[in-house]
Amino acid sequence: MASRSLGAYVHVPFCGSRCGYCDFNTYTASELQRDGTSVSADTYAQRVINEIKLTAEKKSDFVKPLETVFFGGGTPTLLPAKDLTQILAQLGQTYGLAQDCEVTTEANPDSVDKEYLETLRSGGFTRISFGHQSSSQKVLQVLDRTHTAGRTWQAVDWAKEVGFAHVSVDLIYGSPHETDEDLQLTLDEVAGAPVDHVSAYSLIVESGTRLAATIKRGELPAPSDDVAAARYEMIDKALTGMGMTWYEVSNWSLPGGECRHNIAYWRNQDWLGIGPGAHAHFDGLRQWNVRHPAAWAALVDSGDMPVADSEQLSTLDVAHENIMLALRLRSGLALSALSVAALVQAELALTDGLLDPQQFANGLAVLTFKGRLLADGLVARLWD
C-alpha cells in the first residue's frame, strides 16, 4: 500500500443561530431542545473523545500520527476552548500528532475573544479560519450572519497576537443584493488584514434552506451565474494583488499558507470523521456517521461506531474522483491518468482555453482562469 497520510476532521454540530443559506449538519440549542435530546455542547467533548477511542479500536490498521486536524461545523468555537484542546489532546494520545501537524479550527468572529484564542494556541492549534463572509452589513443581513463586519478584523488581530501563524477568512460572494462595491469593500478590508489565506465561495442556494424559500417566494433575487463569474474575477484579481495565488478553485494563499488538511482531501488521502454526520475516508472506503447528534450520541454511548453507511469505491469511482479533485488544484491532473477518449476532450478543452497550454505540454491538465469557472463541465467530459 502506497503511504497514505492520515488527517482528522472533527465536526461540531452547534450554532448560535441558523443562517438562512446554511444546509450543514448543525443545530441551534433550541432546535436540539425541540428534538428532545440530551445532547448539548456541555457533553459533546466527552463523546467526541469516546468516538476517537472507538475509531482507533475498530480501525486499528489506520492508526498513525495525524498530519492535519480540522475542527469544522457548525461553530466549533461555541464549545469552550478547553473542550477543543482536550479533543486535540485525545487525538494526540490515541493517534499521535506529526511533528508539524496542522491544526485548524473554523471560528465565528463573534464567538471568540483573545483569551479563547490564547487557550487554543497554547493547546496546539496552529491555524484559524474565520467566517467573515462579507464586509457589507447589508449582505451579512441577507445571509443572517450575526457578527458585525468589523469584528472579524479584531479577531484576526488577536489571533496574530497570540501567535497563530496562519489565519484565514471565508468569503461568500454573489449573494442577493450584493453589488460590486460591496465586494470591493470586503476585498479592501481583507487586503488590510494580516491573513495568509482566503476561501471564497459563490453563494449556492441549497434546496430546503430558508434562503431557497425566500427566493422562491420572490422576496430575494436568485444569484446569477454571470454575476458570480464576474465577482470571482474581482476576487482573483484582488487576492493576486495581495501576493496570493489560487491553489484550488475556491482557495487562495500566500506561499506556505495553503490549508494542508484540505489539500489532503483533494489528493485522496485518508482521514477520520468524528462527530455527527462526519465523513471519513479509508483507502477507497468512504463512510459517514449518522447525522443527528442524538442518534450519534446513543451509538457512541453504547460503544458502537456511529456509522450510518459506507461506500466502497470502484476503480472507476476512484478514477472519477481523482479527476474531479485533482483538476480543482493548481497542481493539476496528470494527463497520464486520462483515457484516450478523455485526452481528446482535454485537447478540446485546451483549444477552448480551459487548460493551460504550457502545463499541458508538461503533461498536466491545469485550469486556466476561464477553466476554473467551468471545471465541473470539464470534469464530466474527462470521465469515461
Next chain:
Amino acid sequence: MAPATPKPGATDPAIIRNFCIIAHIDHGKSTLADRMLQITGVVDPRNMRAQYLDRMDIERERGITIKSQAVRLPFKADDNEQYVLNLIDTPGHVDFTYEVSRSLAACEGAILLVDAAQGIEAQTLANLYLALENNLVIIPVLNKIDLPAAQPEKYAAELAHIIGCSPDDVLKVSAKTGEGVSELLNEVVKLIPAPVGDAQAPARALIFDSVYDTYRGVVTYVRVIDGRIPLRDKIKMMSTAETHETLEVGVISPEPVATEALGVGEVGYLITGVKDVRQSRVGDTVTLAARPAQSPLGGYRDPKPMVFSGLYPLDGSDYPLLRDALDKLKLNDAALVYEPETSVALGFGFRCGFLGLLHLEIVRERLEREFNLELISTAPNVIYEVTMDDGTKHVVTNPSEFPGGKIAEVQEPIVRATILSPSEFVGTVMELCQQRRGTLLGMDYLSEDRVEMRYTLPLAEIVFDFFDQLKSRTRGFASLDYETTGDQVADLVKVDILLHGDPVDAFSAIVHKDKAYAYGVMMASKLKDLIPRQQYEVPIQAAIGARVIARETIRAMRKDVLAKCYGGDISRKRKLLEKQKEGKKRMKMVGRVEVPQEAFIAALSTDDSAAKDKSK
C-alpha cells in the same frame, strides 16, 4: 307474408340499392348509419353501440372514418317489397380523395348529409362534385333538425342551390332520434337506380377497400359489376395479373357472413390469404383467372405519396422496433412508403411518404399508440423537382437532398383548393391565400352569407400551417378541401440552420425566397431559447448556401463550478456530476453542441400541431 331475406350470391339486382353517405366530420354520418342498422334490424338492440361501423379505436375517438366499409341491409320498404340496401361507408377526409372516389364508383347513389345547424363544408362539397362526376343520384338530407340551432329552411335553400333541386326535395332527419330515417330509406329505394350488369359476362369486381386483419390476412371489399365471384375459385388482380384463390366470400351484415358467391350488383368481401394490402389494391379490378375480362374497370391509380417527413425514435435503440412497426402498418396501408434515413442530429430513422398531413398524423399516432414508440417527426415536406443548369434533374423529398450548385429551376406541386367561408371572412381568407402565394381561380356565393373560393396554392404552403391559420383567422368557420393538380416553377431556396457552424439537417427547410429570412429568424430565435448555454459561445445562423441571412448567439456559460468540495462533499458531488453526465447522454450532439431532445421536439412542433388540428 314477407318474402324471405334474399340470399347473397343469388339476389336479383333489381332489388339492390348501392349507396353511400357524403358528409363532413361531425355532421352525423356514423349516427345515421347506426340508425339504419337498427331500423333494418340487422343489429340486435342489445348489441348496438355508438358508431358501430367504425373499426379502429382511433376512428371512434377522433370521430373520423379512415377506412370505408360496406354493410348489407335487408329492408322491407313501404311498398311491402323486400330490398337489399348496401351502405358503403366512405372515408371523410381530404387525404383520402382517391379512396372516396373508388367508394363512390361502387355506388349508384349518395345521401348528401349536411348538419342543419352548420351547412355544407368544403370537403363535402368536393365529395359531392366527385359523386356528380360519377353520375350518382344525390339525395340531399339535413341532419340534426332536433337541434335548437338548426336552420333547416336556410340550409335546404343552400343545398337546393348547389345541386339544382327544389328546397322541398331536401329531406330532414335527426339521426340521433331516428326521426325521418325510415322515410330516407324509402327514398333510397325509390330514387336510387338498381345496379345494371351482365351476369353472363366475364366477372369484373371493383376493389373499393382492402384491409389487413391479423387473423384472416387481407380482407378485400368489392362491388361486383359483371359476372359472379364464387367461393374456391381462382381470381386475378388485373393491375398485377396476380392470381389468388378465394378462401372465403361473404357480405357484412354487419358481421361477416360467408356465402357461396357474389353476383351482379352485390357488395361484399373476399379473403384469399394474401398478407399485404399491396396485393389487393383499391381501385383494381378482380376477374376470374379461368375466364378473365378483356379490360379492367376504369379509374385505377397507384397511391402516390405527396407529403414526406422523417420519423425518428426518441430513443435510438427503438429503431428496430420502428422498422417492425412500419412493416406491420404497411400491410394495412397501401399508400405508406418509407425508406431508412440517417440524420446527423436525430440519428437513424425513416423517410416516410404520406398521402397528406392527416395520413401522416394517423400513421404517427398509430405508431405511438399501437407500438408504444416515442417519435420525433421532421417538418413535412413536399416533392420538389430540381433542374440544374446542366440539365440534370433531382427529385427532392428532403431538404438534405436539395442540390448545391447552379440551379436552373425548381418545380413544386400545386393544388386546387376550395375554401368555404362565411362571407364576412372573404377578405381575411383572400389575404391569407395571397400570403401563401395563392392565385384566385373563382368565387361563388352559395347563399347570401356563404362563399366558395377556389384557389391555386402551392402544396408546400398548405402543408406548413395553412389550415391552422385558416381556422384561426375565420374563428373556425372556414373549411378547406384541395386536390393536387400539377407542378409549377417557383423561386425556392434551401435554408440551413447552423449551430456553431454545423448544419442541423433536421431544421433545414425549402422555402420561398421571400420567406427565407422570416423562417431563418424564427428558427434561430426559437433555438436560442431552447438550447442551454454551453461552455463556449454558440452562434446560431440561418444560411442560404454560404450566405448567412440571420444570426443569434447563445452566450457562453461562464460558471458551472460549485464552490465547495471538501471531505463530506466528495461523494455527493461525484454522484451529482455522474447524474448530469448521464443526462447529457440523452442529448443529441450537433458538432460539439449538446442539444436536448426537447429542443428538437419543440423546434419542430409548429408543423406538428398544425397537423394535429388539421385532422380535427
